[in-house]
Amino acid sequence: MTDDQLAFLDAYSLAGLLHSKKLSPVELTQMMLNRIERVDKRLLSYATVSHDVALKQAREAEAMIMRRQILSPLHGVPIALKDLCYTKDTVTAAGMPMMRDFVPRYDGTVVKRLRDAGTVLLGKLTMTEAAFADHHPDVPPPINPWHEDHWSGASSSGSGVAVAAGLCFAAIGTDTGGSIRFPSAANGVTGLKPTWGRVPVHGAFELAASLDHIGPMARTAMDCGHMLGLIAGADPDDTVALHAPVPDYVSGNTSGLAGLRIGFDEAYCAGLDADMQTAVQSAYKVLQSLGADMRHVRFPDVSDAVADWGTACAVETAVAHEPWHPKNKHLYGPGLGGLIEFGRSVPAVEMQKIWLRRRAFTGAVRGFFQDCDLLLIPAQPMASPTHQEMTVIGTVPSELARLIKYTAPFDMSGNPTITLPAGFTAKQTPVAIQLVSAHLDEATLVRAGSAFQRVTDWHSRVPPRL
Numbered sequence: 001m002t003d004d005q006l007a008f009l010d011a012y013s014l015a016g017l018l019h020s021k022k023l024s025p026v027e028l029t030q031m032m033l034n035r036i037e038r039v040d041k042r043l044l045s046y047a048t049v050s051h052d053v054a055l056k057q058a059r060e061a062e063a064m065i066m067r068r069q070i071l072s073p074l075h076g077v078p079i080a081l082k083d084l085c086y087t088k089d090t091v092t093a094a095g096m097p098m099m100r101d102f103v104p105r106y107d108g109t110v111v112k113r114l115r116d117a118g119t120v121l122l123g124k125l126t127m128t129e130a131a132f133a134d135h136h137p138d139v140p141p142p143i144n145p146w147h148e149d150h151w152s153g154a155s156s157s158g159s160g161v162a163v164a165a166g167l168c169f170a171a172i173g174t175d176t177g178g179s180i181r182f183p184s185a186a187n188g189v190t191g192l193k194p195t196w197g198r199v200p201v202h203g204a205f206e207l208a209a210s211l212d213h214i215g216p217m218a219r220t221a222m223d224c225g226h227m228l229g230l231i232a233g234a235d236p237d238d239t240v241a242l243h244a245p246v247p248d249y250v251s252g253n254t255s256g257l258a259g260l261r262i263g264f265d266e267a268y269c270a271g272l273d274a275d276m277q278t279a280v281q282s283a284y285k286v287l288q289s290l291g292a293d294m295r296h297v298r299f300p301d302v303s304d305a306v307a308d309w310g311t312a313c314a315v316e317t318a319v320a321h322e323p324w325h326p327k328n329k330h331l332y333g334p335g336l337g338g339l340i341e342f343g344r345s346v347p348a349v350e351m352q353k354i355w356l357r358r359r360a361f362t363g364a365v366r367g368f369f370q371d372c373d374l375l376l377i378p379a380q381p382m383a384s385p386t387h388q389e390m391t392v393i394g395t396v397p398s399e400l401a402r403l404i405k406y407t408a409p410f411d412m413s414g415n416p417t418i419t420l421p422a423g424f425t426a427k428q429t430p431v432a433i434q435l436v437s438a439h440l441d442e443a444t445l446v447r448a449g450s451a452f453q454r455v456t457d458w459h460s461r462v463p464p465r466l
Contacts, residue, residue: 003031007166008462011077011223014169018076019065025076029058029120032078036122036167039466045142045161047083049123050090054078057120064118073226075118080168082159083124084131085111085214086203094205095127095155097138098324098331108203109238110172110214110231117230122168125158131174131207132317133394134335144186145463146429151390153183159217160187165466170218170227174204176211177309178380178407181434184217184419185379188430190449190459191217192224195439196414197242199228200235208316209240211309211411220459221418221449225249228442242440249443253450258291260448262435263372265299271402275383279423279431283452284376290451297372300364302409306401308354309408311342315351318343362413369415369438374448377406377434379419384429410436418445421458430458 006014006028017023033051040046061076081087084094086104093099107115114121129136133154142161144152153160156173160183163171173180175193184191192215199214206212216227229249235241269280288294318325318340325332325340332340368375381402385393393399410417416437423431437445453459 003035004166004466007032007035008219009169010219011074011079011169012220012226015074015077019070021065025058025061025065025120026055029054029078029122032122032168039165040167043143043145043161043165043167044140045126045158045165045167046080047093047124047126047158048091050121053089054120054122057115061118061120072117072119072230074170074230076120077169078120078122079114079170080122080125080159080162081111081172082156082174083127084174084205085124085172087111087121087124090124092124092205094131095129095136095139097136098328104203106203109200109235111203113231119230125156125162125171127158128155129333129336130205130317130321131155131176131179132336132339134333136333144429145466146188147427149386150429151186151385151387153179153186155179156183156217160184160189163187163189163217163219164463166462170216170223173215173217175213175215175411176207177313177404177411180213180215180217181379181407181417181419185430185432186384188421188432188458188461189217189219190221190224190421191215191419192221192228192442192445193410193417194228194232194442195242195416197240198416198440198442199231200238200241202235202238206320208313209320210316211313213411220453221420221446222250222253224418224449225253225446244440247443249446253447255451256291257287257448257451260292260374260444261295261372262287262292262374262376263295263297263299263368264376265297268299268302269377271381272378273382275423275425275431276378276381279383280376280378280433283422283433286452286455287376287448290455295372297368299375300361300368302361302405304357305361305409305412306405308357309404309412311346311350312354312358312412314339314343315346316343358412361409365413365415366438373437373441373444375436377436379432379434380406383431384425384427406434415439416442416445418449420449420452422456423458
């Protein structure tokens with residue numbers, strides 16, 4: 001197997017080679033560091049490469065594996081972190097130039113758990129400013145490895161690009177309005193947004209406290225399940241992290257989907273572009289062929305959740321940035337700065353109305369999943385927008401609402417979703433679908449995603465010229 005072939009292996013298969021001593025963690029990590037040096041000059045997915053830290057961890061992993069002391073299913077696997085995860089030995093800037101010299105005194109909970117699991121941390125990945133929609137004007141956005149004219153997603157853009165380009169075997173992303181799902185779709189990788197509170201957020205830069213989710217991005221649903229198993233669970237340092245037991249997310253993933261009730265709402269999924277519509281229809285047939293009980297349903301109206309998301313996010317972001325804004329407002333980019341200014345202007349009465357509508361929507365979604373196990377929807381209404389198209393979308397409120405129609409509602413309700421590669425456009429850029437489940441039922445998402453990926457190959461395709 002060549003180095004380039006090895007770089008695009010799924011994380012769990014790679015771990016099998018490491019744990020059977022057919023592959024050296026040190027040699028693999030050095031190969032990945034060399035590959036980052038060579039390939040990422042063009043793609044710009046890494047904010048910081050942790051060369052010395054990664055090799056030290058690889059040597060420790062190799063010594064333990066040689067003694068058959070395997071800490072986790074991904075022990076020795078090189079991964080990367082979105083640059084809002086606190087790392088005690090590496091700068092954590094969260095896409096904000098004013099934080100370029102900030103080195104935390106401690107690891108965030110997710111980072112600590114990944115270290116304890118023996119993964120090798122290659123570095124920190126480029127992201128939008130403080131995890132909102134736009135990259136800071138001084139931070140060049142990562143380049144989509146499938147086509148440089150197309151959007152690489154926000155805000156976990158570096159995570160999506162790095163996984164797709166074979167520059168890490170899995171990555172951490174975060175999602176407040178779609179920022180695991182958009183870059184997963186844009187770059188043709190799998191992303192799992194867990195239930196809100198399922199993964200602790202202690203030691204991660206906050207954007208909007210009640211909307212922020214941390215989750216894995218990888219080549220396969222199985223890899224996402226393994227990653228989630230390492231980072232999920234209660235945390236004494238995070239009082240909002242859920243105390244529910246963490247299941248084995250990957251057990252039983254060799255079966256079909258017989259009896260699994262999957263809802264599809266034609267009205268909710270109306271208005272898709274041709275490529276997106278084809279992908280959703282094809283996914284419907286694949287899931288049905290796997291034995292799923294496909295049901296035509298009516299999903300709760302998402303209009304209020306979509307309309308309210310921006311205001312809710314703005315107010316919570318204004319609170320999160322009180323230590324720096326407005327006294328350092330001149331250091332902010334126009335997108336994030338404008339969001340904070342808007343958030344500071346919202347009346348309390350309006351926020352209470354939003355909170356009540358949000359509670360009602362969350363309850364309606366909870367009721368929906370009494371009769372369905374999963375919901376099939378697109379990742380976004382347009383298959384693979386270009387940078388030019390995104391510029392227009394960002395300035396037209398109706399188009400922005402259309403873009404987040406399939407993402408923001410599930411940040412508002414806190415339901416978990418998995419994003420799966422499901423096709424390609426005529427320009428050979430990726431197309432993705434989404435499955436949504438009830439709270440804390442990520443295991444069903446992994447099961448369905450794994451079944452889908454056993455009979456399709458969209459997730460295994462790699463960008464050209466890499």
